[in-house]
Amino acid sequence: MGKPAVSIELLDGDRLELERLLPGYKTWANLARRARIVFLAARGMQNKVIAQEVGCDQMTIAKWRKRFVDLTRNQIKRGVHRSTIELANAITHYIDVVNKNPKPFRWTKSADEIRASVKRFCLATQLIANSSGSGHSWNAGV
Secondary structure, eight states: OOOOOOOOOOOHHHHHHHHHHTTOSSSOHHHHHHHHHHHHHHTTOOHHHHHHHHTSOHHHHHHHHHHHHHHHHHTGGGTOOSSHHHHHHHHHHHHHHHHHSOOOOOOOSOHHHHHHHHHHHHHHHHHHHHHTTOOOOOOOOO
16 A cells, blocks of 8 residues: 555645636646646546546545645745745746656556556547637547
């Protein structure tokens, strides 16, 4: 059994911002995905369930839970930021600092499991693209 999931507490502004980012119409796919991860974690969902819902591995879910908690503890709750732009800059800086000392990636899934995960992601993004009314159609045949 793994470590217990880190608990997330959303401030009023956090919830509204995450809900705004969920549809992903005006954001990059990764930002929308991270917002969804944090949003589902704040609802109390387990990492395994979130990973299945979002189409990624549990390590990614745990990483973004921890990053969100670290940011809220260290900066947001202290009232350091006065605007969303300041907050976005702080998040970018945090990621840059964390990525300066990366840890080697270790494969934990087989090639078939990875292909299945990619296929789930492609199908999910195809549903989002089709529901956005953009008229774009993506090939999800992985």
